Amino acid sequence: MKKFQVALLYSMFANAPQEAADEDTPWDKWNELDSEGSVAGYERALREMGHDVIPLEGDHTLIANLQKYKPDICFNTCEGHRGRSREAQVPAILDMLGIPYTGSGVMSLAIALDKAMTKRVLQFYSIPTPAFQVFVTGNEPTDPRLNFPLFAKPSLEGSGIGIMAKSICRTPRELREQVRYLLHAYKQPVLVEEFIEGREITTGIVGNLMPRGSWIKEKKRLEAERALQAQSVSANLEPASGNGHSANGKKAPVREYYYSGVRVLPPLEIDFSPLKDTAPLYGSEIKHNNPWGPKYLCPAPLSAKLTSQIGRWTVATFRALECFDFARVDYRIRESDNLPMVIEINPLAGLTEGLSDIVIEANAAGISYSELINMILETALRRYGMLDD
Ligand SMILES: Nc1ncnc2c1ncn2[C@@H]1O[C@H](COP(=O)(O)OP(=O)(O)O)[C@@H](O)[C@H]1O
Ligand SMILES: [Mg+2]
Structure with a gap:
């Protein structure tokens, strides 16, 4: 195959922003981010096929680096750090600069990172997905059509972040407590679904x-x-x-x-x-x-x-x-x-x-x-x- 200049874009755990953590910060907050070992693996694999690989962190330095190195294409693995659509941020920059990249575009990444929005799209196409409700204050009445046990999780995460034994809620009281905990700890809407055994x-x-x-x-x-x-x-x-x-x-x-x-x-x-x-x-x-x-x-x-x-x-x-x-x-x-x-x-x-x-x-x-x-x-x-x- 033809050889290309490939910029390998990543969000490395070691480079995560040093935000002040307090006792309420959940231990798994940065679990989406890549280890150095994972990034080294992507790089090795791309080099094995003879491509020139330029490894770059997908942060505020990215635009200047892309303008400097002018890659043919980017291999995008960036999870991002902040913001509701963090996974769509680097693709938005690449679209703006007109640089090709691997994987889905801005719209798909933004929707897929929002589990509730994804389920609305799935429902439109009659693809089976558990019945659900979104909680944003923790005081909403639970939709009476939902059957316990219910499952509560952060609506905008991945990699198992915020998923724990207490996510399975067998009573309205357990649900209320877990929803309030997740809202407080993960600072985003909570998706409650029927628990699928x-x-x-x-x-x-x-x-x-x-x-x-x-x-x-x-x-x-x-x-x-x-x-x-x-x-x-x-x-x-x-x-x-x-x-x-x-x-x-x-x-x-x-x-x-x-x-x-x-x-x-x-x-x-x-x-x-x-x-x-x-x-x-x-x-x-x-x-x-x-x-x-x-x-x-x-x-x-x-x-x-x-x-x-x-x-x-x-x-x-x-x-x-x-x-x-x-x-x-x-x-x-x-x-x-x-x-x-x-x-x-x-x-x-x-x-x-x-x-x-x-x-x-x-x-x-x-x-x-x-x-x-x-x-x-x-x-x-x-x-x-x-x-x-
Ligand atoms: N509605 C559900 N019923 C049963 N288990 C669930 C449900 N939602 C999530 N889980 C469990 O939690 C895991 C993680 O949930 P998922 O929505 O895939 O989040 P993540 O993006 O963190 O992978 C699932 O792989 C499954 O084990
Ligand atoms: Mg999953």
Whole structure:
């Protein structure tokens, strides 16, 4: 592939603003930010493909640095620090300067970071998501149509921030206390949803939906590309079923799903059964302190029907939010009727080598870490018409 000058943009934990913390500041406030190790991983992966990489912090120094280095494209991983739409800030700057970048644009990132707004969009498209209400003062009467237990979380966060055992509220009193705590500690609206008892699944997607005609060309390109990959796993170029497990329990080859230009990675199940003393929630406690506590099953041992249903909802959610290049959609499968419900979409999903969910999913599909990072870059380059074929 052609070589490019790639500016790698990040929001590093070590560079987080030194705001005065008091005893009310929650311990997980900066958990979205990248470690030095994660950033080094992105850089290595991009360099492996021969690109020139310019690592830059996505803060107030960014505009001057971009004008100095003049990259061809930016690999954007910036979570931002402040403001309701912090993940959309760097893309807004890049749009303003006319510099191409990987991943979703301003509108999708702003909506996806607002979980309640995302759910309104999902409802418009009839994509199943738990019933909900937003609290901004803590004194609002609870919508009588919501059935306990309810689940309370900050509406504008990610990475499990503000998710804890007390998020599960079994009584109006527990709900009132948790909503007031979250409002006070995280200083943003609180999203209250029906608590979905059931299996935890997350599914990554890479690519961009294409108009019908161009799909034929893309299909041929993908076929040719895969024919070249001696180590390729069995692939299916149409939406298809397959759960990765055969009837006798032996692992079957991983099936992949392609929908007109996007590739749905095998779903990952987070199995909390090994954890005895931690609530079965994919929150800060597990993501940050005990990532190897749960079991990660990929491909998730789901029926063919559920796997393809989740694949279709993932594409539908990606399309509803008008995302670009890659994303990850989180689900709970409601135990009572086996319905997968979308909890949220992460257009800026974590990409830490060996650890992040989408990286585990790519690995299960035979895609190495460096290949995944470069697939995302290539998808963006193609979207901008910067590659010849
Ligand atoms: N309505 C819900 N019912 C059951 N569990 C939930 C619900 N909402 C969130 N969770 C749990 O909390 C975790 C984090 O919630 P999520 O909305 O995905 O926030 P984050 O952006 O921090 O990942 C989920 O992966 C799930 O384990
Ligand atoms: Mg999530």
